[in-house]
Amino acid sequence: MDEQMNGSWEKLMTKLEGWLDTLITNTPNIILAIAVFTLSYFLSRLFEKSFRKYLKRFIKQTSIRNLAANILSIITLSLGLFLALAILNLDEVLKTILASAGVAGLAIGLALQGTLTNTFSGISLALNEVVHVGDWIDSNGFSGEVLEINLRSIKVKEGDNNIVVIPNKLVLQSPFKNYGLNSRIRTDISCGVHYDSDLEEVRDIAIATIKEIFPPNPLEDIEFYYQEFADSSINFKMRFWINGKKAIDILKAKSEAIIALKKAFDKNDIEIPFPIRTLISQPNEVEKE
Incomplete structure (x- = not known):
């Protein structure tokens, strides 16, 4: 029993001495590997900060900038890790890490297919602006x-x-x-005037009114078209340009245009008629005996 214990102890000491010798022999490589990995860590942080600042000129979405900067940081840190393992002659460990990363990446990709699709779609939207x-x-x-x-x-x-x-x-x-995407929006408004109206006068007054509140740019026109002989009026449509980037801007512009046209027509005795319906009743015929 004592001999067996002594033999095991000797084997353990021999193993520890071997490890110690290996540690002493590889101390320069270990120090160099630690230095390389530490340098890669600080470089990854520096690249991440600088790249995020650089992307701010081109990409306005914060989440997209953070993703791109984090990817660059991970790549830099991974290269430092692989280089440190190569310095330590841990090629087998490096191969195992790469193989495991490939399998894990495939599994994660399949599991998060929908999420990844949305992610790449978000990146595409950000890059295309x-x-x-x-x-x-x-x-x-x-x-x-x-x-x-x-x-x-x-x-x-x-x-x-x-x-x-x-x-x-x-x-x-x-x-x-x-x-x-555009600061100028073209909208339209429809109206009708009485059959007794001077149509050329109506057109000139309407265009002048809209032009005063919504001045067109040099390459823009205020369009005026008579459309139909309706039941109670002659209807027309106007198309004009406004400053705006929201749908609410169109509603506000139409409201202002309606108020301005009504005032202009009232001032010039131009009537906007009510719908009129004439009912004709026939007297009942009295049968003669």
Whole structure:
């Protein structure tokens, strides 16, 4: 029994001495590996901060900038780790890590397929700069102001103050209207005047009125078209340009145009008629006996 214990003790001491010799022999490599990994850590933080600041010039969405900066930081730190393992001659460990990362990445990709689709859709929206926070958009049957754009969805505040969360892939895959891409919007208004009106005078007064409150730019025109002989009036439509980036701007412009046209027509004795319906009754015939 004592001999067996002594033999085991000797084997243990021999093993520890071997490890100690290996540690002493590889001390320079260990120090160098630690230094490389530490340097890669600080470089990753530096690259992350600098890259996020650089992307601020091109990408307005904070979540997209953070994602790109974090990816660069992880890549830098991973390269430092792999280089440190190579310095320590741990090639087998390195191969095992790479193989495990590949399998894990495949499994995670399959499990998060929908989330990754929304993420890449969000990145695409950010890079193409077709939607920004504060824009008024119509998408997937919803209309409202964009409050937030993140890696999964877009938050839209509708006119009734309700919040709608739309997945990024639905926004990217479906046609949508963004009022915020242009600072000028063309809208229209319809009206009717009495049959006794001077149509040329009506046209000139209407154009002058709209031009005064909504001055057109040099390449823009105020359009005026008579459309039909209606039951009680001759109807016309006007198309003009306004400054605006939201749907509410169109409603405000139409309201101002209606008020201004009504005042101008009243001032010039131009009548906007009520709908008139004439009823003709036939007297009952009295049968003669």
